[in-house]
Amino acid sequence: MATLSINSLGKVYPGGVTAVSDVNVDIADGEFIVLVGPSGCGKSTILRMIAGLEGITSGDLQIDDRRVNDLEPGERDIAMVFQNYALYPHMSVRGNMEYGLKNEGLPKAQIAERIAEAARTLRLEEFLDRKPANLSGGQRQRVAMGRAIVRDPKVFLFDEPLSNLDAKLRTQLRAELKALHKRLGATFVYVTHDQVEAMSLADRIIIMSNGKVEQIGTPMDLYLRPASRFVADFIGSPSMNVLDGTVSSDRRSLQLNGSHQIDFGAELPAAAGNQIAIGIRPEHLHQNTAGETRIELSVGFIEQLGADTVVHGTLAGSQSPLAVRLNGVQARDSGDSIALSCGRDQIHLFDGTTGQRLNWDNQ
Amino acid sequence: MVENRPFLTFLTHAVLIIGVLFLCFPVWMALVASTHGPEALSSSPIPLWFGDRAWENYSQLLVGGLPEAGGVPIGSMMFNSLIMALVITFGKIAISIISAYAIVYFQFPFRMGFFWMIFITLMLPVEVRILPTFDVVVKMGMLNTYAGLTVPLIASATATFLFRQFFLTIPDELVEAARIDRAGPLRFFWDILLPLSRTNIAALFIILFIYGWNQYLWPLLITTDESLYTVVMGIQRMVNSGESLPVWHYIMGTAVLAMIPPVIVVVAMQKLFVKGLVESEK
Numbered sequence A: 001m002a003t004l005s006i007n008s009l010g011k012v013y014p015g016g017v018t019a020v021s022d023v024n025v026d027i028a029d030g031e032f033i034v035l036v037g038p039s040g041c042g043k044s045t046i047l048r049m050i051a052g053l054e055g056i057t058s059g060d061l062q063i064d065d066r067r068v069n070d071l072e073p074g075e076r077d078i079a080m081v082f083q084n085y086a087l088y089p090h091m092s093v094r095g096n097m098e099y100g101l102k103n104e105g106l107p108k109a110q111i112a113e114r115i116a117e118a119a120r121t122l123r124l125e126e127f128l129d130r131k132p133a134n135l136s137g138g139q140r141q142r143v144a145m146g147r148a149i150v151r152d153p154k155v156f157l158f159d160e161p162l163s164n165l166d167a168k169l170r171t172q173l174r175a176e177l178k179a180l181h182k183r184l185g186a187t188f189v190y191v192t193h194d195q196v197e198a199m200s201l202a203d204r205i206i207i208m209s210n211g212k213v214e215q216i217g218t219p220m221d222l223y224l225r226p227a228s229r230f231v232a233d234f235i236g237s238p239s240m241n242v243l244d245g246t247v248s249s250d251r252r253s254l255q256l257n258g259s260h261q262i263d264f265g266a267e268l269p270a271a272a273g274n275q276i277a278i279g280i281r282p283e284h285l286h287q288n289t290a291g292e293t294r295i296e297l298s299v300g301f302i303e304q305l306g307a308d309t310v311v312h313g314t315l316a317g318s319q320s321p322l323a324v325r326l327n328g329v330q331a332r333d334s335g336d337s338i339a340l341s342c343g344r345d346q347i348h349l350f351d352g353t354t355g356q357r358l359n360w361d362n363q
Numbered sequence B: 001m002v003e004n005r006p007f008l009t010f011l012t013h014a015v016l017i018i019g020v021l022f023l024c025f026p027v028w029m030a031l032v033a034s035t036h037g038p039e040a041l042s043s044s045p046i047p048l049w050f051g052d053r054a055w056e057n058y059s060q061l062l063v064g065g066l067p068e069a070g071g072v073p074i075g076s077m078m079f080n081s082l083i084m085a086l087v088i089t090f091g092k093i094a095i096s097i098i099s100a101y102a103i104v105y106f107q108f109p110f111r112m113g114f115f116w117m118i119f120i121t122l123m124l125p126v127e128v129r130i131l132p133t134f135d136v137v138v139k140m141g142m143l144n145t146y147a148g149l150t151v152p153l154i155a156s157a158t159a160t161f162l163f164r165q166f167f168l169t170i171p172d173e174l175v176e177a178a179r180i181d182r183a184g185p186l187r188f189f190w191d192i193l194l195p196l197s198r199t200n201i202a203a204l205f206i207i208l209f210i211y212g213w214n215q216y217l218w219p220l221l222i223t224t225d226e227s228l229y230t231v232v233m234g235i236q237r238m239v240n241s242g243e244s245l246p247v248w249h250y251i252m253g254t255a256v257l258a259m260i261p262p263v264i265v266v267v268a269m270q271k272l273f274v275k276g277l278v279e280s281e282k
């Protein structure tokens, strides 16, 4: 149980690649933090710096108010679960779990007790004497978690632990992980590139791109108030429709690419003639004209998901992609056009050049 | 080829059986010859079935000592060969696994330089460097010692290279997991690297044991003392004994005896070797 504080953390790899720069975050005791972002954005690098597997180029790392920058991984009181499990292939499940404890010099009785408890928690009792090669992927991943649990660390680190598993198992283990976090009450730092996983697990999400933090917040913060166009695009599936446009001279409407013009009842937070982007989530568009903002979709192709239907296409009269999520089973032909609208409070605005969120009074 | 055609099955088996017979025939001849008297082998036709002198020949060989081989019993030569082969095998494996460990897992100045130095010596087999090595051994006073027989043959670039290649295939995460589990360098080596290298060690053991057992030129140079002769040298001396006809029945008997330890090693290690191969395929 511990707090973790990260201060202007940076990493430059030998060879000059800046993988991470200026990351600041204070993680509370018992918090479930998920680091998410596209491939290569530096998530693993941060996790590995916390673990001590990678040197810290700049900044400070504190676990429970103790600076751990220069400690060996074994001395930091952390445990890590790797994507490819990294189990010792020649040791039994029990051997894998007790190896770290033995190295710590824990008495035998205590080791046995901890292993029994972890095995019970993770339903691994019957596999204790098997070799990892004789386990399924999900079982191996549970062993890897067991190896972490028995060490009773201050911080648990996970690097995409579920991404080698099939979708069903992933959902199941996700639930187990969440339950485990609740039971242990420990601090979790979890890396994934899957935004659904991030949304469903996290107390708070750190979303990154290109080695920088884009936004830190609860899943709902990120969904409802994305700090930038990048976050808006990354969180939510299908991702948010973002359309570029030019602010009109009276600053009350936006001229989109093509012939569309969107009228806002209020003044836009940008100067006339500026480029800004408007963001609308596919699930916030409705097939009626009740909302204040109207827009027309020209159908491209349809994804039938059963519970709902995602219609992909373009903004009528332009090439800008546009998608909408409609309830239930719906049939549409390519080339059809659908009139859509959405409430003004569902609209996000982003600066056309920086991509930063523009706050305006739309509520 | 997983086709199931009777003719193909027959053909492949026929080829294999012919190959086996072809390879086994000389061994069979040696075995047969070692059970006959000296005359039987100098007259034609050569016998193809066992004679009645097996007991006599072998007991003479093992404990009696032959004038043709310098009067030393083959038993003691076998012992020398065994010492030499085992010391070379263990020495080579120990040294090369440790140097490969250093080269793969530790950062130190000129690391790649050392690697290339070891690698380049691959191009220099014993025969090429035999004179300078001999010179060194003489100056260190190691003529006619077990040390002289074995130490110069222990350094092994091949084994180092093989271990290095194997270590490079071990995932980094395993090393990292061990670091998190508080395994220091020695623990990691002992608890993880060594057990994982088991199959490689078994394979190398077979190859190196046979290499050590079959050494001929080097012991010939280094030993003048008959009590240090190895069995391969013994065979050679018997063949060249000069004054009379070669004692083929003894020579063949010695050859049969000399074959036994490598066969034992292969059979014993093969189990581990095959088991390891099957396990790691999962």
Ligand SMILES: Nc1ncnc2c1ncn2[C@@H]1O[C@H](COP(=O)(O)OP(=O)(O)OP(=O)(O)O)[C@@H](O)[C@H]1O
Pocket (backbone or CB within 6 Å): A013, A014, A015, A017, A018, A019, A037, A038, A039, A040, A041, A042, A043, A044, A045, A046, A193
């Ligand atoms: N050992 C290394 N040496 C040099 N550059 C590296 C090294 N490891 C990673 N990088 C670079 O650092 C950046 C961040 O890598 P990192 O592994 O943290 O990405 P990631 O967010 O975990 O991506 P993924 O989702 O694909 O795992 C990448 O551009 C990568 O190429």
Ligand SMILES: [Mg+2]
Pocket (backbone or CB within 6 Å): A043, A044, A045, A159
């Ligand atoms: Mg990664």
